[in-house]
Each structure stands twice: as C-alpha cells, then as structure tokens.
Amino acid sequence: MGTRYDFPGGIHPPDNKQQSLQTPIRQAPLPAQLIVPLRQHRGDPGHVLVAVGDRVLTGQPLSEGEPGLSVPVHAPTSGTITAIGPHEVPHPSGLEETCIHIEADGQDQWCELAPCPADASTLERYDHLHRTGVVGLGGAGFPTRDKLQSASEAPKVLILNGAECEPYITADQALMRERPDSVIAGALALWQLVGAAQCLIGIEDNKPDAIEALRQAAEGTGIEIRVVPTRYPSGGEKQLIQLLTGQEVPSGGLPADIGVLCQNVATAVAVDRSLRLGEPVIQRITTFTGEALTRPGNIEARIGTPLDHLLFEAGLDPDQLHRLIMGGPLMGFDLTTTGLPLIKTANCLIAGTAEEFPDSPIPQPCIRCGLCEQACPVDLLPQQLYWFASAGEHHKAEHFDLFDCIECGACDWVCPSHLPLTDYYRHSKGVLRQEKKEQAEADHARQRFEERQARMEREQAEREERRRARQQAREQRRSGEPAEAGGTETGAASAAAPPGPDRETLIQRRDQARQKVEEAEAQLAEAREQTPEAVPKLERALNKHRKRLDAAEKALSDAREEARSC
Amino acid sequence: MLTSQRIMLWVMAATLPGLLALIHFFGWGVLISVLWCMGVAMATEALILWIRARPVQRTLMDGSAALTGLLLGLSLPPLLPWWIALVATASAIILAKHLYGGLGSNLFNPAMVGYALVLVSFPEAMTTRWALPLSLQETPLGLLDSLSVFTGLGSASVDAFTGATPLDDYKHAIDGAVASQVTAAPIYGDRIALGWEWVNLGFLAGGLLLIQRRIITWHIPVSLLGALTFMALLFGYDPDQSVPLGLHLLAGGTMFGAFFIATDPVSAATSNRGKLWYGAGIGVLLYTIRAWGSYPDAVAFAVLLMNLAVPFLDYYTRPRTRGHQRAGRGVPS
Incomplete structure (x- = not known):
C-alpha cells in the first residue's frame, strides 16, 4: 500500500543505518550514579518533591508537573538522592539545568505502580499520562497530554510516525522490528484514547523488516501500515501528514486543525505502558552509532544514565572520536563532553570519526544556485531567507515565511558553498522572537502609562471640582444673606452659560489688538516715506488688525453688558 | 556532493x-x-x-x-x-x-x-x-x-x-531576395548554417548534461527557447520576409545563451516560476532585438535587460509555502 501524496523537495543522504542494526536491542547495565534533569521536555522544570538523603524507589516521582507547563520526572532506579543542583545537560547551548543525582543501590526496587482505572474519563487518562511523565520520544519532547488535548474534538486520523527518516538513527526501527506487538498495543491504546476514525502507521520503505513485523502484528486490528518512499525529511510531522493524507498543516497551526494527531511509535508504546501498567517513562531505546564505536547498536537504558557509561558499553574508542552528536547528523547538535545524562528525547548518539564527519569547509559566497530551493520540503526560498538573515533584514525574512521553516537542514546539506543556512534562520527567528517579546512588553508598559495618566487626570479634575465647591461654599458664607441669593444666581448663570473667555482674557485680547494696530500704523507711516511698494500690503495688514481690534472691543463690551444685566 | x-x-x-x-x-x-x-x-x-x-x-x-x-x-x-x-x-x-x-x-x-x-x-x-x-x-x-x-x-x-555570420547576413540579404537565393550562399552550407548548426548542437548537448547533473534546471532554457520559437513563428513565419526559426535557434549564440549565459545563477531569477518568466523575457527580447533592432545577435542585451528585472521577479514569483493558502508577494519596505 503506497501513498498517493507527496511533499516538495527533500534529499537522499546516505542512510548509514546498517551499522546499528546488526545486533538486537541490548539492555544497558545499571550505572552506579544517575543524573535526572528536571526538564526533559518542552516547557518549564517541575517542582522537586524529594530532598537530599531521601531513599527513592524505581518509578517514584521526583518532581511534580503542572499540565500545560511542566512534566514530572521519575526515579529511574532505586537509591539515595545525593545532590540536587545544576548540572550540564544535553542541549545545543550547553546550558546547566537543575538535576537530581541518585546513587543507585543496585536493587532496582520498584514502587507500587497505579495503572489507569478502566472507568477513567478521557481527561483523567490524559492526566494519568502526564503524571507518568509521557512526552514525545521522537526527539521534540512535547508533553503528550498537551498534544492530545490540543484537539478539541476527536481527530479523523491518528498517525503513528515510524518514518525515522534521518540518517544513522534506528531506535524506532529496532523497536518496530523487535517488539511489533508492543507498538501495535501502543497504537491501539492511543487510538482508543483519542477515538480517531482511522489509525495509520507511516514507515519509510528502507525498513522492510519493521514493515513486515508490523503488518503481521497489525493483522485484524484495523491499523493500516503505510509505506512511504525513503526521502528526508518524510518523518517530519507536517511532511508525514502530507504524505499520508495529502493535507497541509496550516501555517502557525497544529495538526489538530485539520483533524490529524501524530505521535511517534515509541511514544505510543510509552502511552500503553503508562495506561495499562502505570509505568512512568524511566527508560528508552537509544541508537549508539558512529565509526568511533566498536559495538554500535540500540541500547535500552534508564533515563539519567551518564552517557560515558553507555558509550563505554558501546565500545567507544576515545582516540577515534572526533564529533559526538546527539540526534541525527542533520538536525542533531554537538556535545562537547560525555559526562551528560541520557534524557527522554535522546533518540541517537553518534560518535563519529574525523573521516566520517570531517570539519565543514570554509563557507563560500552564496551563488544563488537554487539547490536549497529544490531541496526545501516547505517550498521556501532558502537563498532569499539567507540573504535577508545575513543582511539583518529579519522582517523581510519573516515576510518570506521564515517561521514556516522546520529547520530540517536539507538546505545545509545541499549547499555547494557550505553555508550553515539553518543557523542563520535560527538566529533570525531568535531576533524576531526577542523583538516581539520586547514589543509586547513595551505595549504593555505604554498601556499602563496611559492608564495611569488618565487616572491622574481624572483625579486632578476631581480635586479641582472639590476645591471649587469648597471655595464657593466659603464665598457664600462670607457674603451674608442678601448677596447669597445673587451669588447663587451668578453661579447658576455661569454654570448655564456656554464656557467662554472671562473678562480678564477679553481685556488682554483687546490690548494686544490695539498694540498691533499701533505697530501697523507706525510701519505704514515709515513705508510711505521709504518703501512705497510695500504700502498696499501694509495697508491691508492694518485693516486686518483694525477689524480684529473692533471685534475684541465688541466682545469686551458684550461681556460687560452681560455682567451688568446679571 | x-x-x-x-x-x-x-x-x-x-x-x-x-x-x-x-x-x-x-x-x-x-x-x-x-x-x-x-x-x-x-x-x-x-x-x-x-x-x-x-x-x-x-x-x-x-x-x-x-x-x-x-x-x-x-x-x-x-x-x-x-x-x-x-x-x-x-x-x-x-x-x-x-x-x-x-x-x-x-x-x-x-x-x-x-x-x-x-x-x-x-x-x-x-x-x-x-x-x-x-x-x-x-x-x-x-x-x-x-x-x-x-x-x-x-x-x-x-x-x-x-x-x-549567417544570422546577420540573412537579415540584410532577404530584403532583396527570396529565401532560396539567400541560402544558396556558401555560409549556409547544406543544412541550416555551415558549422553553426554543430556549434549550437554542441552547446545544446552540454546544456542537457548540466540539467542531467542537476547543476541547472530546465526552466530557463525551455522558456527561453520556447518564447523565441513562439515569436519566430508568430512574426517570422515567412522565410522570404524574415529570418526563419531554424536560423534563430541554430545559427547564432542561442543555445550557448540559453544554457550557459541565461542560467548563470547569480544574476538569474531563483524561484522556478521566476526562472520561467526570466527565460521567456530573454526569448522575447532576443527576437525583438534581432528582428527590429540593429544587432544581429542579441543574447547580451536580452540577458542584461532581464537581469534588471530579477529582483522584481524574485519578489513576485515566490512559490506557495506549504501550509499557506496562497503564495506571498512583494517585500516589506
């Protein structure tokens, strides 16, 4: 069963998957020390529940999460908490995060697990997944509960992503070919949970063993195994959805907007184990590969296991190691040390030699050859984006749909000038995000300022009003009984009359106008003797000023008249 | 790679x-x-x-x-x-x-x-x-x-x-003669234009190699040659009046221009749709200058004029980004 749909672009890098597929999945021995970062997902770190010196059991929650914000982590084995503090974690930035250090007691004694009750509602099931720390295991680490809840109604199609398109990575392939029954169980659990009309599993055609195993396991379940052509990045969520349904996820939207839910196959297995057994995510399968390893393969290890422990297990030859990459060669990032813990999103670790991953050549100028454009799976114009990004014209890049870039790195791979294009796009996105944040803050500040200003003006006016009222009251008290009536009347009249200039202003205006007339008369007299050509103009000016004086005098006399009549 | x-x-x-x-x-x-x-x-x-x-x-x-x-x-x-x-x-x-x-x-x-x-x-x-x-x-x-x-x-x-060159010669000679008289001259050889036809076929072959190697895409040569053909058939259908299509395609710098000059990536349009417009523009200008201008071959001027249009073409021929309803246009100032 092939696919009828396609996405644009894509590349065919050497897949280098065989190296890690020679042996079945191995279990890593328990390490003596484990380091569990609080944040292994998209979001904030959870709230720590344990203290230094506490003894914890396998599967016991170490932190508490808040749905939509943070996801809890669990003790990967039984032991004692020896420290809680910052430690370097696998992240492109090399940042430190709060980690919980556990000294394993070697007994691996499990805490009591609570499966999800059979009569639990959908929402309760989602929360159960959250409590057991389920996040997307394909690499993004998006909290599974939040993703499931993003669909306001039941999706039409549930897609399990088993494409695994990036070179070197075989963790999902190993899982599918060796444990097809648990993958299908996971698919059924998810399918039942979200109630989709259709459940598809998408796999690239370079994994015939996995396809065969899943087909057999899926027999009679209604789950369809859909084989897609091998082409990077067919495993990108949007690309796989496009391949299987022909639909495009709207820009800035979610798959839920077109009635699709996409989950990685390993995540599906975790969902099943969470619901059925109450088991939290404390281990995962990770591909260890690269020429610097003598025993490459897929290793199932506890979260928090130090990477050097696992690299030793995979037979690392430190003299051969040139680059250590977490994730794949296209979307992964370099690690500078091996003392980092295994985290939930670590699907692959490549220990490459210098021949395998030579240092990239010095970038040359972009010659607009357009190879990147032919490779882009989203139909962007990467060379234009690069042009804008490198010139600091980030808004133009945004106008050219920078934020639709999925950062797959296909353009980097084809670029004949060896330009790190995706780095430019990430930088540009960062600048724009920062700018938007600052803009939002500025807007907020301005709004607050304007509100304060309005409030102060209002208060000022109220004070003024009170002052006037007090003054009036004082005046009334001072000018005894007979004047009081008149005073009251005056007050009433002035309140009723339209607000106009008072008498002082009128007098001032009249005086100013008179002065102007006098000045104009003097100028005219002077001009009559010295510059006759200016006379007509000055005469006109004098007439104007005279008229104004008349008007001012009339206004003043009217005002006097009115005051007298009161 | x-x-x-x-x-x-x-x-x-x-x-x-x-x-x-x-x-x-x-x-x-x-x-x-x-x-x-x-x-x-x-x-x-x-x-x-x-x-x-x-x-x-x-x-x-x-x-x-x-x-x-x-x-x-x-x-x-x-x-x-x-x-x-x-x-x-x-x-x-x-x-x-x-x-x-x-x-x-x-x-x-x-x-x-x-x-x-x-x-x-x-x-x-x-x-x-x-x-x-x-x-x-x-x-x-x-x-x-x-x-x-x-x-x-x-x-x-x-x-x-x-x-x-034959392209130059024909344009002037046809004014006082018919096609058969003009092409009787030895520079036209037995087929279209002695030597030139092979030169153009050589550049065509090289150009096809570049397309096969994915160094250039087909868009510019195809639209350029297509537009030139269209113009030559529309305005120059009568070989007794004007230079015929065969000479346009195979007697001058046409193939060289279509595959090696117009496809220079730096100065050409970059989106696929932009390349089609760019090539077509060169094709039209090529015929226009050859037929009604004073230069017998016009690859240089046609290409340079369309170079001027490239930024515009690039801004207005963007492909539709996946996930968007329609293609974006223009550029914010």
Missing part, C-alpha cells in the same frame, strides 16, 4: 562539445581567444582580490573567474585583437563583478557586461570579424596566422578570413 567549485568545473566541462565544434569549424582563433580571456580573467581577479585584501588563492580556486573568462572567450569573435578581448574581460571582472562585491553579489552577468561594453565601443570589430568557416577560407588560417592576427604582429590580413 556538489561544491561551488565543482559546479563551475561542470559548467566548464559542459562547454567542451560546443568549444570543440567552434575550433573545428572556425579555427584556432577560438582557442586562443578562450585561453587569453581565461588568463586575463584570473589575473584581473587575483589583482582585485589582492587590492580588496581577500584570500587570493582560495578564491581563485572557486573557478568563477576562469568560467567568466571562458564564457566571454566563447562569445567574442575569434579573430578579435587581443586588447579588445582584454578590455571586455577586465571590465567583466572589475566592473560587473567586484564593484558589486564579488562572487554572488553581482546584479548583471559579468561576461555579458564585458561583451556589451566592447560591442557598443567597437561595433565594427565586433560584428564583422567573425571568422568564416575554415572550409570557405581560400587558405585556411593556421595556428601561427591566427596568433599573428590576434596579436597584430606579422603580415596576415584579417579580411580574407572574416565575414558576416
């Missing part, structure tokens, strides 16, 4: 069939011209890089200057005096390339800027000095004679070896 250097080398290699055909039919002058232009281009590039304090050797290795020289050498008449070729090549590298910022930053095709500059400056030498096919020369010009003409030393007179 393609590198910029390899792209340049592939393009150079793809000119070989055309180059060999040119040498075969028009003599050693072509090779001398090509080598001279390549040498001047690289020397000029090295000088400018040195002045601009850029890495000289590494940048020269990218092959872009050598390619510019090669393309110019292929475009210029083979028996042109050395100093005109020098002016053309040095201007291409200095004015058209480095004054804009070097490789990748030029708005205009450097080779065509050099060509157009000498075409308007030395029109006589540029339009009348095309070598006659060797078989039509009374005593075919040898290597030494070619060098002598090229350097201006020695006694070889150039007039005996040169003449108008």
